[in-house]
Each structure stands twice: as structure tokens, then as C-alpha cells.
Amino acid sequence: MIREYDASGVAIPPGAPRPPRRGARADRAFAANVLGTFALTVSDRMGIATSAAAGHGANAPAALVTLLWYPDRPIAFLADRLRISHPGAVQLVDRLERDGLVDRIPAYDGRTKLLALTDHGHEVALTVLAERRDLLERAVSALDDAQVTALTDAVGAMLEALTDDLLTSEFMCRMCDELACPDARCPVERAQATPPHRRGTGYGVPDAGSVPAPL
Numbered sequence: 659m660i661r662e663y664d665a666s667g668v669a670i671p672p673g674a675p676r677p678p679r680r681g682a683r684a685d686r687a688f689a690a691n692v693l694g695t696f697a698l699t700v701s702d703r704m705g706i707a708t709s710a711a712a713g714h715g716a717n718a719p720a721a722l723v724t725l726l727w728y729p730d731r732p733i734a735f736l737a738d739r740l741r742i743s744h745p746g747a748v749q750l751v752d753r754l755e756r757d758g759l760v761d762r763i764p765a766y767d768g769r770t771k772l773l774a775l776t777d778h779g780h781e782v783a784l785t786v787l788a789e790r791r792d793l794l795e796r797a798v799s800a801l802d803d804a805q806v807t808a809l810t811d812a813v814g815a816m817l818e819a820l821t822d823d824l825l826t827s828e829f830m831c832r833m834c835d836e837l838a839c840p841d842a843r844c845p846v847e848r849a850q851a852t853p854p855h856r857r858g859t860g861y862g863v864p865d866a867g868s869v870p871a872p873l
Contacts, residue, residue, distance in 0.1 A: 700794070704789075707793060711782065712785075712786050714757075716750075719833065722775065722779060723787060723832065723833055723834075726783040726787075728857075730773070733748060738825055741829045758776055758779070759779035761774050761775075791835060791838075817849070818849040821849035821850045824850055827849065831846055
């Protein structure tokens, strides 16, 4: 096969799209590629940092952060939020419970079990958020105030475009610092508002001291 190379020595595969070199279309293709590289880099670095902080890989950091903001939830809520199967969520909670990060607590009916962070789990969740925040603040520190405003507007518009439905929006925000992103400013919340029954308590959590004995 005769290979063709561009000016930088990169092979040009047959059939590969060739964006124009100049003009608005070239600028958009370049912006899209840079955005993809940035998103992947942040995802990779955040995955390493938050997994180390949580002491578990994969979905554990997001599970801890979810239960930090939304305590006393059933496993089904966590499974929805993380976009994993119910059996997968059970296995994840089992591991977190064994390590003293999560407790299963009975609801009013004494049969349904809800999930809550232990004191240690609370501390670890805050550490996960701190690792995430440090990485993102390092990236944003390269921008001046005007660039931060432009970034907020641009990324907000893109997030709104990618918010398809409620479960997608919750998955997108599973690692968010909820206090840094109030609903009034959140682009994902603008695109797909969270219904009241997904917020607050409302899951049948007894008052302290009134927990019924497990059946």
C-alpha cells in the first residue's frame, strides 16, 4: 500500500475525513478536537486521582460523591445515577460497606434498605471532591477572568446540547460539586430540571433513635 503523509509526518489513512485547513470549518474541527483531548485528559487524570482517594476503582468515587449529596437512598437510585446494573450496584455497595465507607440502614418499613455514608465514608467523599477540584482549578488557573466567563458560556451551551433526559443529566453530574453549581446557574439543570421526588429525603428514613429492628 502506498502511504500518504501530511506535512508533520502523520500518515493519512485512505477514507479519513480531511477538514479544511483554513476558515470557520477548520476552526470548528480544531476546536472539537482540542475539546476532545482536554476532556479525555481531565477524565484520565480525575479517574486516577479520585480512585486513589476512594481506595477503589471504577464507580466508587462517583458513588461516594452521590451519597454525600443524596444520602439515604435505595440502591436503585445509585444504580440509575451511575448507569450501572442493579446487581453491579449491589456488588459496589458490598465492597464499600466492607471497607467501612457505606452503611445500609432500614427505612420505615423495616425491610427496605437505604444507603448512607459512614463518618469515614463522608471524609473520603470530601477527599474525592478535593482531588477533583484541585485538578480542575489547575486547568482554569491558566485563564483570566474574561476567558473564564467565555469558557463558562461555551461549556454551558455544550452541556445543554448534550443533556438528553433526566438519567443522562444525573449521570453527567455524578461527580459534581453541587455547592459550586447551584441550580439557578447549572446548564444541565436548565436543560433537564430534576423533579422534586429525586431531591431531599422522602425515602422513608426514620428519625434518629426510632430505627425499627430489622425483620
